[in-house]
Amino acid sequence: MLEDVLAFERKMTVFARDVQRGTLSHFPSLREFREENTHINCEYLQDAIIEMQTAFGKRFSEFREEKSTLSFPVTPLDIDPCQLNMSAFPGVSQPDLEIELADIADKDLWMSKFKSLTADLEDVARQKAVLAREHKWSDIENLPKPDKLVFETWNAIPDTYMNMKTYAFGVLSIFGSTYLCEQIFSSMNDIKSKYRSRLTDDSLQSCLKLKVTSYSPDIEKLCSDVQKQKSH
Template sequence: MGKTSTGRKFKTCSLFKRSNRKKEVVNVQPYTGEGHIEMLTRLRHEFDTRFSDFNKIEAIAQFVSYPYMPLDAESLSQTIEQHFSESRAETELEIVTLQNDLCLKSVAGNENFWCLVSKQKYPILVNVALKIIALFCSTYLCESTFSNMKFIKNKYRNRLTDEHSQIAYKLVASLILL
């Protein structure tokens, strides 16, 4: 029994008795973090190599996201020519014409802007825009489908058969596309 500062008596816990034996000294190396630094360096290199192509088409992606921002039509048409094998002169003409189209400029903030652009009037730009949008759209569909799959197959629904799971996945995927 021990005493507190107020003079009350309390029982000592017998589970955590102190030992009078000397503790063994373990030879521990100081942490340098070299293994973690090396792993993070390799990860950074992997990201840089995987996504280096996105840096090449960054100007095109920015144009597709908002075509009325100030830009150099000549350099953009050159980038489109390099990556999509389109005529540089025709592409530059379409860019300048599109940026001066007041009817389209009024709906530029619309989510479905490129669906409203005439494919007959701007065939190159619509084609390029749909290819760029397809990159991000397919990524979104994969991520949202995986999230929904995780929600469908949770710990409370662990008795779903494969057939019922597939039906639920198809239903969710069809709702995403709507």
């Protein structure tokens, strides 16, 4: 997400220069339109792109400021702990986090987990780019989910490094927008309607988990754990 935001900002700079030069290399439809209609205000288009870039930069300014924090779940050992924002995670001890980072750096077994994670994420990004170029959108949906790969890696790290895990999971739980929150409230209103007003909080939570996440329960295992009722 962070890389996508910064990349889009740089692309808007390229677009603005393209319009300023008048080449319109990145706007083939507009270039074709100009060939038929010579009266195109390129200065207006350039100002519009620059204004969009400025607004985009303000909206996502925290992404740039918190780059180290947002990168922690994937590359925790490449980041200076002093650059991490600790105020958002009061349950994490910075001194203990620094000691854990120093300790895990010598553990080849756990170091290999993060190296494998980076390699897997790069492979997924590479496959996604190839499939997007070939317009195979359905195949992209079948690729491993990056967030799942990150979560699986941290779940494999022992609780000895609890401050690291707490910080990583805290960063991963940050919402990129209010869309997910709005989706949950909307789904909650549908699930706990006036016809199901006596639904308990635990049942509501389970229903919401099934509705708004990719969680897939193991039905067979759940059924096997339930005591079978004998017929009378």
